[in-house]
Amino acid sequence: MKKQDLDWSNLGFNYRPTHKRFVSNWKDGAWDEGCLTENDTVTISESAGVLQYSQSCFEGLKAYTTVDGRIVTFRPDLNAERMYNTCIRLEMPPYPKDKWVEAVEKVVAANEDFVPPYGTGASLYIRPFMFGSAPVIGVKPSKEYQFRIFTTPVGSYFAGPIKPIYITVSDFDRAAPNGTGHVKAGLNYAMSLHPLMEAHRAGFDENMFLDSKTRTKVEETGGANFLFVTKDGTVVTPKSPSILPSITRRSLIYVAEHYLGLKVEEREVFFEEVPDFAECGLCGTAAVISPVGQLNDHGKTIVFGKGLEEPGPTILKLRETLTGIQMGEIEAPEGWIHEIKC
Numbered sequence: 001m002k003k004q005d006l007d008w009s010n011l012g013f014n015y016r017p018t019h020k021r022f023v024s025n026w027k028d029g030a031w032d033e034g035c036l037t038e039n040d041t042v043t044i045s046e047s048a049g050v051l052q053y054s055q056s057c058f059e060g061l062k063a064y065t066t067v068d069g070r071i072v073t074f075r076p077d078l079n080a081e082r083m084y085n086t087c088i089r090l091e092m093p094p095y096p097k098d099k100w101v102e103a104v105e106k107v108v109a110a111n112e113d114f115v116p117p118y119g120t121g122a123s124l125y126i127r128p129f130m131f132g133s134a135p136v137i138g139v140k141p142s143k144e145y146q147f148r149i150f151t152t153p154v155g156s157y158f159a160g161p162i163k164p165i166y167i168t169v170s171d172f173d174r175a176a177p178n179g180t181g182h183v184k185a186g187l188n189y190a191m192s193l194h195p196l197m198e199a200h201r202a203g204f205d206e207n208m209f210l211d212s213k214t215r216t217k218v219e220e221t222g223g224a225n226f227l228f229v230t231k232d233g234t235v236v237t238p239k240s241p242s243i244l245p246s247i248t249r250r251s252l253i254y255v256a257e258h259y260l261g262l263k264v265e266e267r268e269v270f271f272e273e274v275p276d277f278a279e280c281g282l283c284g285t286a287a288v289i290s291p292v293g294q295l296n297d298h299g300k301t302i303v304f305g306k307g308l309e310e311p312g313p314t315i316l317k318l319r320e321t322l323t324g325i326q327m328g329e330i331e332a333p334e335g336w337i338h339e340i341k342c
């Protein structure tokens, strides 16, 4: 199929509708067959569960073209599983995991000409999401739900060289100790917007959130997990029941251990240890891993390696190796690369 005529290398990260999206509705206790549709709008009651009590959740993954021209997604089974767990926590009906992956395949295949060519750094971002669609007024779960998957082409997160970012410790909390921090609920993002904008207004790119119970341990940012590297090259990532289990982070620590032969520790990370780390990065689907050069702690600056000048070597190596695996340039572990037959 002839590709869309887009400036693939300068797409940015914006919503741009593509041909088809997948829609399935849950009613009377069951999901319908689902179908692809050209309709990019949703019409629901003004009293829908999502509008009144924020019953919504989402996922995010990418389709892209490998070096040998295959269209693939990266570990979509893990996104299916995470959304399943999110739904259970939000009293929403989970969408069957195998059907979930099939639906992703269908949407990507239907928008094949929007999957950016290899080498552009761009990808087709896939956004599966679910929301309560039936009217509620008393506080209770909606009786009906809609599951949708749309796709939109996005540019490389880093246009040009990878520049380290400057983040700040936030005095806001991201997640309660026994709350919803570990699931991908829209509500986690709604309440992170104010801390994010406050950070931006103060000149920082992102927040570092601490555990809300003791405020002594590193959690994550609004949308990415932390990965640190010690001075002797050990990769350390925070472990906490209120962190969202990033698929990128889980993949990177596997790469660190099995491809780069590094020691990996997944454990509680105390904030007081942070100044001792040599490197710091943020992991998520959008950026893979984005280096943090500086961290502001209430007016005191913590500098990692060469600070804002250049990214640390281990983070760069991790990034290159994982992107190489994703692009089919380096052999992938079994099951990581999921080919889409168009």
Ligand SMILES: *Cc1c(COP(=O)(O)O)cnc(C)c1O
Pocket: 060, 184, 220, 221, 222, 223, 224, 225, 244, 245, 246, 247, 248, 249, 283, 284, 285, 286
């Ligand atoms: C989605 C998300 C991440 C990143 O997860 P990936 O699976 O790597 O994309 C990290 N933190 C939060 C809070 C998230 O919502």
